[in-house]
Amino acid sequence: MTWLHENPDIKTIRVAASDLNGVARGKRIPTKFAQNIEQDGTRFPLSVLNLDIWGEDIDNSPLVFEAGDPDGVALPTERGFMPMPWLENPSALLPMWMYREDGRPFDGDPRHALAAVLKRYADRGLTPICGTELEFYIVDDSGKDLKVVPSERSGKRRPGAEILSLRALDAFDNFFTALYDGAEAMDIPAETAISEAGLGQFEINLSHSHAMKAADDTWLFKLLVRGISRQHGFAASFMAKPYPEYAGNGMHVHFSVLDADGNNIFDNGGSQGTDVMQHAIAGCMNALGPSALILAPHGNSYDRLVPNAHAPTSICWAYENRTAAIRVPGGNHKARRIEHRVAGGDVNPYLMLAAVLGAALTGIEDAEMPPAPITGNAYDQGLPQLPGSWAEAIESFESDARIKRIFPAELIRNLVATKRQELQAFADLSPEEQIDLYLDTV
Incomplete structure (x- = not known):
């Protein structure tokens, strides 16, 4: 108290x-x-x-x-x-x-699902460290069609997207100031904000922290963003694809793993990373298909996962390559980490981190090795693909042995029943009704 x-x-x-x-x-x-x-x-x-x-x-x-x-x-x-x-x-x-x-x-609680995965790491003396990158659109949803929000300064609507534009950020300075003030009050470590590739699209990164805090931070931050936006007279949306013609919203997660002495087990002193990092990459790759239902959980999610639209569709990994599903960023070797780029902004952060970290741990436990990293454009290389539909993702998630190593049977059963019910009803929705459904619920 x-x-x-x-x-x-x-x-x-x-x-x-x-x-x-x-x-x-x-x-x-x-x-x-x-x-x-x-x-x-x-x-x-x-x-x-x-x-x-x-x-x-x-x-x-x-x-x-x-x-x-x-x-x-x-x-x-x-x-x-x-x-x-x-x-x-x-x-x-x-x-x-x-x-x-x-x-x-x-067992049907998603936070407990993540806690169970983290206990498996702890039993091996390991601690995952995670940071999320949240993309979202701010939209004027007061009329029949979605529109970009007028600038708080000029009252004008931006005519197009402006990647890494200070002008786009400054146009909503009051909103972002309130957002950062709210994040500080809630102990959410909001870092850099940038304007993104979509019309009225922005991204904010949350600092790396222990995995459960990272999941809590991400879940709470989504509540905060949606709440502060309504306070300012517009909506914020994490739905995967609010505009057919613009990039979707992703939620990339970066993670490393520390041993009992606080050493990064992915760091070999150079750019390549350790064998353990390779095992974790292989685990993530091998689970990409079965875990698609977690990473793309809604009907609208699959509109984002299309080629050449700033979202990965191929099951592959690479160094410093944003067309790959799994990326190893460059930079200081002490911060060697894996970036998992598949999840949409519409995910449940607890389930997403449980799926990603659980898959990585499976790869570590089984000493799996990935194929060679790709170079160049992943969209053009005829690589294995993520599930192309919601129905396919549901079937794969329900039956896969890897998923059963990560999630309890009760959660698998409950999630599959939920998604089958939603899939059936979703088929009857018009595009306008789909936007109304997901705009500020996910």
């Missing part, structure tokens, strides 16, 4: 956990009840973490009628209370994760 005592202006709190789609599910509670929540948690139906993107129950889910829709116990994560700078009334958010009545972690 220390934080609340230091912030006596807080009127209400929100308790929330991430569902499988990364949507925050929870409750609003008066501050006077906060101590009870912090000590004992609160109760949610387990099925709340397994809703579809519309917020509906999953048909025939064993969590609902078959089991009597039982409660779990939502307990605070180690993150603790934090402000919600996008709300007019002083409010605090308390992130939660779900346990069963008997105290066991709920």
